[in-house]
Amino acid sequence: MPIPLEDALRAAQAAADRGRREVLARFRRVAVETKRDGSPVTEADREAERAIRETLRDAFPDHRILGEEYGAEGGAEGPCWVIDPIDGTIAFSRGIPLFSTLIALLDDGQPVLGLIDLPALDERYTAIRGGGCHRNGQPTRVSGESDLQRAIISHGDPFCFALYKRSDVFERMAREIPLLRGYTDAFGHALVLGGGVGAMVDLNLNVWDVAATQLLVPEAGGRCQTLPEVDGKVGLVFGSPSLVEQLLRFF
Numbered sequence: 001m002p003i004p005l006e007d008a009l010r011a012a013q014a015a016a017d018r019g020r021r022e023v024l025a026r027f028r029r030v031a032v033e034t035k036r037d038g039s040p041v042t043e044a045d046r047e048a049e050r051a052i053r054e055t056l057r058d059a060f061p062d063h064r065i066l067g068e069e070y071g072a073e074g075g076a077e078g079p080c081w082v083i084d085p086i087d088g089t090i091a092f093s094r095g096i097p098l099f100s101t102l103i104a105l106l107d108d109g110q111p112v113l114g115l116i117d118l119p120a121l122d123e124r125y126t127a128i129r130g131g132g133c134h135r136n137g138q139p140t141r142v143s144g145e146s147d148l149q150r151a152i153i154s155h156g157d158p159f160c161f162a163l164y165k166r167s168d169v170f171e172r173m174a175r176e177i178p179l180l181r182g183y184t185d186a187f188g189h190a191l192v193l194g195g196g197v198g199a200m201v202d203l204n205l206n207v208w209d210v211a212a213t214q215l216l217v218p219e220a221g222g223r224c225q226t227l228p229e230v231d232g233k234v235g236l237v238f239g240s241p242s243l244v245e246q247l248l249r250f251f
Helices: 005-024 043-059 089-093 158-163 167-176 185-193 207-219 241-248
Strands: 032-034 040-042 064-067 071-073 080-087 100-107 110-118 123-128 133-135 153-155 199-205 223-230 233-239
Touching (some): 005 043, 005 110, 043 064, 064 207, 080 185, 100 185, 100 207, 110 185, 158 199
Antiparallel strands (some): 110 123, 123 133, 199 233, 223 233
16 A cells, blocks of 8 residues: 555654754753764654654554664564654754754655754755655755866765775865865755755765655755665765766765
């Protein structure tokens, strides 16, 4: 039975609204802990994911849910919601407003809905399969730039290139791209969707980091290339199709 994507988007929007309230109530007033993998986590991460899960579960009780903080729930088959309550917890934990909430819906392992919410900036990017990409309800498209010498190109943290065993790619980008800027995490992804950043290279990512972007970018007229797994993590190169084609040659 097909997923009612308009209904799913309404549920995702409601979940993001609840998540935003939990996050903003704690922004610049929350303690930071360190998880076993060395990454930071806060009460805001946990409470936002609880609120998002509850909203999605109420709307679609038969769907599975996978979140960064609380793992998987539901069976082994069927549609699956994928959640990152705060993407950019390092920024959030240091009072920097460039963090986001990510929600995606997978059907047969493929994203059919994507949402990137930027709570502190009051911007939200949404898409359902075949419906185009929207920012706060208005259509948006990736950049039409094709010249690496003129485009702003963004990248994730350099240490993620090292973990992905491709520090050479970052070093070449730094040498050859004049407007290389480190707009990290899904904040950078959103800038690509808005057309200001021409393309982005982001490596060493989990499924909850990539699922929304994998749908949002093509719905915004762009190309999103998923790179092979390295130690269980994937990479993305996405944005203007021409720029993506050129950046893939760096690999």
